[in-house]
Amino acid sequence: MYKRVMPNGEIQKLIITEETAKIRPYAVAAVLRNIKFTKDRYDSFIELQEKLHQNICRKRALVAIGTHDLDTLSGPFTYTAKRPSDIKFKPLNKTKEYTACELMNIYKTDNHLKHYLHIIENKPLYPVIYDSNGVILSMPPIVNGNHSKITVNTKNVFIECTGTDFTKAKIVLDVIVTMFSEYCENQFMVEAAEVVFPNGKSYTFPELAYRKEIVRADLINKKVGIRETPENIAKLLTRMCLKSEVIGDGNQIEIEIPPTRADIIHACDIVEDAAIAYGYNNIQMTLPKTYTIANQFPLNKLTELLRHDMAAAGFTEVLTFVLCSQEDIADKLGLDISATEAVHISNPKTAEFQVARTTLLPGLLKTIAANRKMPLPLKLFEISDIVVKDSSRDVGARNYRHLCAVYYNKNPGFEIIHGLLDRIMQLLNVPPGEKGGYVIKASEGPAFFPGRCAEIFARGQSIGKLGVLHPDVITKFELTMPCSSLEINIEPFL
Numbered sequence: 001m002y003k004r005v006m007p008n009g010e011i012q013k014l015i016i017t018e019e020t021a022k023i024r025p026y027a028v029a030a031v032l033r034n035i036k037f038t039k040d041r042y043d044s045f046i047e048l049q050e051k052l053h054q055n056i057c058r059k060r061a062l063v064a065i066g067t068h069d070l071d072t073l074s075g076p077f078t079y080t081a082k083r084p085s086d087i088k089f090k091p092l093n094k095t096k097e098y099t100a101c102e103l104m105n106i107y108k109t110d111n112h113l114k115h116y117l118h119i120i121e122n123k124p125l126y127p128v129i130y131d132s133n134g135v136i137l138s139m140p141p142i143v144n145g146n147h148s149k150i151t152v153n154t155k156n157v158f159i160e161c162t163g164t165d166f167t168k169a170k171i172v173l174d175v176i177v178t179m180f181s182e183y184c185e186n187q188f189m190v191e192a193a194e195v196v197f198p199n200g201k202s203y204t205f206p207e208l209a210y211r212k213e214i215v216r217a218d219l220i221n222k223k224v225g226i227r228e229t230p231e232n233i234a235k236l237l238t239r240m241c242l243k244s245e246v247i248g249d250g251n252q253i254e255i256e257i258p259p260t261r262a263d264i265i266h267a268c269d270i271v272e273d274a275a276i277a278y279g280y281n282n283i284q285m286t287l288p289k290t291y292t293i294a295n296q297f298p299l300n301k302l303t304e305l306l307r308h309d310m311a312a313a314g315f316t317e318v319l320t321f322v323l324c325s326q327e328d329i330a331d332k333l334g335l336d337i338s339a340t341e342a343v344h345i346s347n348p349k350t351a352e353f354q355v356a357r358t359t360l361l362p363g364l365l366k367t368i369a370a371n372r373k374m375p376l377p378l379k380l381f382e383i384s385d386i387v388v389k390d391s392s393r394d395v396g397a398r399n400y401r402h403l404c405a406v407y408y409n410k411n412p413g414f415e416i417i418h419g420l421l422d423r424i425m426q427l428l429n430v431p432p433g434e435k436g437g438y439v440i441k442a443s444e445g446p447a448f449f450p451g452r453c454a455e456i457f458a459r460g461q462s463i464g465k466l467g468v469l470h471p472d473v474i475t476k477f478e479l480t481m482p483c484s485s486l487e488i489n490i491e492p493f494l
Contacts, residue, residue, distance in 0.1 A: 020127055020198075029159060036183050085101055091144070141162070322356055343396075359404070364404055380406050381405040384402065385401055400489050
């Protein structure tokens with residue numbers, strides 16, 4: 001049981017002023033008393049905060065966490081908002097003081113912190129937390145002060161979470177204190193802190209609320225598709241950290257939801273936990289009660305058949321991202337981005353995901369680059385969709401199913417890729433020859449070595465190219481050996 005306890009002396013107070021209302025109105029706080037850190041526990045503590053910042057805190061936009069060495073501070077604490085020019089302090093891991101304006105400029109080049117600047121950058125006031133001596137604890141959601149930095153030797157930790165979402169702030173605080181109260185002298189005990197809101201009302205945190213839910217065993221059995229006794233279901237749920245027991249008429253299960261399980265919102269979440277504990281693979285498969293005959297999509301059926309035979313030919317399948325950078329599909333292959341007819345993402349989160357791929361080749365070459373330590377030769381293939389612009393379609397783009405294979409070794413191995421093409425055509429029942437069959441004709445392409453590239457024609461239409469890759473392409477993908485490739489569109493063979 002996690003318990004909130006009152007301190008022996010005075011309770012730590014965090015006073016919120018009304019200036020915060022327009023920027024980050026909520027704050028919660030707690031104290032971990034007499035905690036024992038080791039190197040691993042300390043690293044894990046920092047990592048947990050980072051993980052929470054990324055997911056539930058939505059990259060610090062909803063909640064920002066500050067953890068401080070309480071012995072270096074003296075309460076009560078004040079959470080307020082001030083003009084950037086009026087905030088001056090020594091930030092974490094820096095040796096001199098800066099104003100908030102200077103910090104914003106410094107952190108524009110900081111790979112870690114630059115992603116959070118936009119949250120408060122254009123606001124007239126910045127949030128800030130002081131102790132009773134005017135020492136700045138933190139400027140959420142950007143950076144903590146260096147004065148109260150926690151170390152492996154810290155004994156008492158003051159935790160504050162500020163945010164724009166009160167519920168999330170309470171959940172984040174609960175997660176941190178429940179996970180690390182284990183290392184306190186009094187295990188699973190968390191010292192309370194008082195937070196005074198601008199309207200004068202004061203609340204004590206963390207809430208660490210336990211609540212009871214009652215769910216019928218037959219409902220769980222029906223929804224999951226199993227036949228278990230109520231006692232067994234209660235055991236399954238207890239294994240999922242939801243302490244459960246059978247009550248009432250023997251069909252009702254009372255479930256205690258601890259503060260560690262903020263994800264349990266509704267009875268269906270409890271049903272899902274029962275299914276996970278039972279094991280999805282242990283649920284008996286049943287035929288649905290609807291009369292329909294399923295049929296595989298012809299293109300997917302062809303893809304599956306080809307996959308098996310490509311593997312039989314000694315090639316290894318890879319699955320790469322559909323999105324890639326503009327460089328991958330254009331610059332690195334010697335093309336101009338406008339010539340690729342690529343579909344662009346309007347607000348890409350990273351440079352790696354700017355456009356939808358128009359060829360499978362870069363994905364395979366990047367896979368080889370990531371596996372250079374593997375023994376040669378590397379023979380890889382992928383059969384997936386590429387996306388190109390198409391104004392005649394209602395969505396403005398269309399997909400084509402491509403097959404791409406590469407051979408990477410000390411020699412280019414053009415004959416191996418050519419042999420693979422012959423095998424694919426044999427499987428597709430396309431004979432060699434001009435009339436109704438397939439032929440290859442000498443061609444040129446910026447990605448290929450001059451004179452070592454051929455275009456493939458099947459049943460009179462061009463379906464792709466094969467050849468030895470140009471040394472420039474190989475170098476741009478950080479490879480060192482020759483490489484030959486084949487890429488064809490398999491849709492015309494349906």
